Amino acid sequence: MTIHDLVLLQRRAFLAGPPLSVNERLDMLDGLRDAIRSRENAIYAALEQDLGKCAGEVYMTEIGMVLSEIRFAMRHLRGWAAPKKVHMPLAHFPASGWVLREPYGVTLIMSPWNYPFQLTLSPFVGALAAGNHCIIKPSAYSPATGQLIADLIADCFPMERAAVILGGREENQALLDERFDYIFFTGSKAVGQVVLQKAARYVTPVTLELGGKSPCIVDDSADIRLAARRIAFGKGLNAGQTCVAPDYLLVHEKVRNQLMQEICQCWQDFYGSDPLASPQWPRMVSHKHYDRVMDLMIGEQVYCGGVGDGIRIAPTLLYGVTWDSPIMQEEIFGPVLPVMTFREIDEVIQQVNSHEQPLALYLFTRRSAVEDAILNGIPFGGGCVNDTVIHLANPKLPFGGIGASGMGHYHGKYSFDTFTHEKTIVKKGFWLDLPVRYAPYTRGKWDLIRKIMR
Numbered sequence: 489m490t491i492h493d494l495v496l497l498q499r500r501a502f503l504a505g506p507p508l509s510v511n512e513r514l515d516m517l518d519g520l521r522d523a524i525r526s527r528e529n530a531i532y533a534a535l536e537q538d539l540g541k542c543a544g545e546v547y548m549t550e551i552g553m554v555l556s557e558i559r560f561a562m563r564h565l566r567g568w569a570a571p572k573k574v575h576m577p578l579a580h581f582p583a584s585g586w587v588l589r590e591p592y593g594v595t596l597i598m599s600p601w602n603y604p605f606q607l608t609l610s611p612f613v614g615a616l617a618a619g620n621h622c623i624i625k626p627s628a629y630s631p632a633t634g635q636l637i638a639d640l641i642a643d644c645f646p647m648e649r650a651a652v653i654l655g656g657r658e659e660n661q662a663l664l665d666e667r668f669d670y671i672f673f674t675g676s677k678a679v680g681q682v683v684l685q686k687a688a689r690y691v692t693p694v695t696l697e698l699g700g701k702s703p704c705i706v707d708d709s710a711d712i713r714l715a716a717r718r719i720a721f722g723k724g725l726n727a728g729q730t731c732v733a734p735d736y737l738l739v740h741e742k743v744r745n746q747l748m749q750e751i752c753q754c755w756q757d758f759y760g761s762d763p764l765a766s767p768q769w770p771r772m773v774s775h776k777h778y779d780r781v782m783d784l785m786i787g788e789q790v791y792c793g794g795v796g797d798g799i800r801i802a803p804t805l806l807y808g809v810t811w812d813s814p815i816m817q818e819e820i821f822g823p824v825l826p827v828m829t830f831r832e833i834d835e836v837i838q839q840v841n842s843h844e845q846p847l848a849l850y851l852f853t854r855r856s857a858v859e860d861a862i863l864n865g866i867p868f869g870g871g872c873v874n875d876t877v878i879h880l881a882n883p884k885l886p887f888g889g890i891g892a893s894g895m896g897h898y899h900g901k902y903s904f905d906t907f908t909h910e911k912t913i914v915k916k917g918f919w920l921d922l923p924v925r926y927a928p929y930t931r932g933k934w935d936l937i938r939k940i941m942r
Contacts, residue, residue: 491662494651498594498621501648507591507619510569514562516616521558523644531605534632540771550606557610560883560900561617568904579940582920588911591619593669600675601629601773602729608637611672614903621649625663628656629773668692677892695896695906698889699819702848703840704734708742710852716750722876724758724803727770728823732848732877735820738836741829748805748827752792755803764800771800781822784815833858837865845891850876869893
């Protein structure tokens with residue numbers, strides 16, 4: 489079946505009848521959860537093959553997060569999907585009003601390679617909970633996980649409800665040439681711009697989950713040892729191939745040396761003296777990506793790490809970096825953390841705000857004044873105070889970017905809302921029809937309208 493035929497199949501199915509009932513959606517979510525649990529070992533194997541991830545990291549950042557999304561959606565779906573009554577103003581008397589939640593229709597989810605299981609199925613949970621039909625396009629750079637997802641979806645759903653398209657750029661292009669009712673894209677800014685241009689042809693609403701250079705700010709009041717441990721954790725996940733990983737450090741000059749020493753010690757504690765040989769340390773997704781990250785380090789001063797074996801790069805700290813350094817011109821997306829210093833928090837705000845708005849921001853401080861200045865003075869997608877990365881693991885919190893780091897958000901109810909159209913309904917009674925709203929608008933009518941609507 490061609491991509492065009494698949495889209496038509498799903499559209500006919502969507503238009504053929506009313507949306508799935510809440511009970512039917514709950515049954516599908518339950519079936520998806522059971523299918524994931526039964527394939528746990530296969531998921532471990534696929535992600536080890538694609539990215540060299542160990543089972544512990546896979547469960548924490550991929551399987552567990554998807555199961556958490558499903559559990560949260562199933563617990564709250566009845567309330568989310570229920571019509572919402574609204575108060576009607578006096579000018580509408582007699583009338584009642586409410587909001588109906590309905591699916592958009594045929595949706596497209598395009599997912600990346602770095603968390604290929606979680607970043608594919610988490611938005612799919614929202615699309616399914618909202619009652620949509622869905623075509624899923626995993627990244628070609630994580631083929632083992634893509635095939636696993638294709639088999640899983642085929643076993644759980646008929647093609648007219650949900651289907652997976654595998655392949656590369658040709659398939660991406662063919663999908664974006666089709667008309668969808670909603671597109672959810674996670675990936676790079678460059679491809680996100682293409683998605684937005686293609687969506688404009690049909691005025692299709694879009695969520696873009698992109699990335700950018702997410703700063704990590706450490707002032708001299710922070711608990712440096714604990715800050716180092718949490719920074720080392722956030723940067724080490726998936727070997728830095730995480731859209732919300734700390735991309736660079738802005739650390740107060742008084743504590744720079746201590747922080748760098750502690751971070752390097754943490755990485756040694758986590759992954760051993762030779763992380764390239766550690767089964768806990770993931771690899772770069774491809775040799776091309778490996779070469780790109782290694783090239784960014786050329787000419788920089790290495791505090792620790794800085795070596796690779798052709799596919800893995802040791803966790804690395806760089807110092808003496810400036811805003812003009814090549815590594816500060818693009819998102820690193822690897823296990824390399826440049827370190828810059830500051831003296832006053834005002835200069836941090838000015839420097840960060842002189843660049844694109846980041847997807848995430850992390851701040852380590854004990855000073856409430858510094859916390860207020862950073863959180864209120866810098867626009868960013870989301871983040872943490874005194875930790876890294878964990879803000880995206882709570883389904884009660886929205887996750888998304890701003891500006892160049894993306895548009896729209898998801899997780900938990902926010903996923904349901906993203907894939908839901910809110911239809912406004914006003915119902916009037918026949919027993920009273922006030923003449924004041926009809927022409928001609930005499931002075932008496934005009935005065936009455938002003939009183940009612942003022």
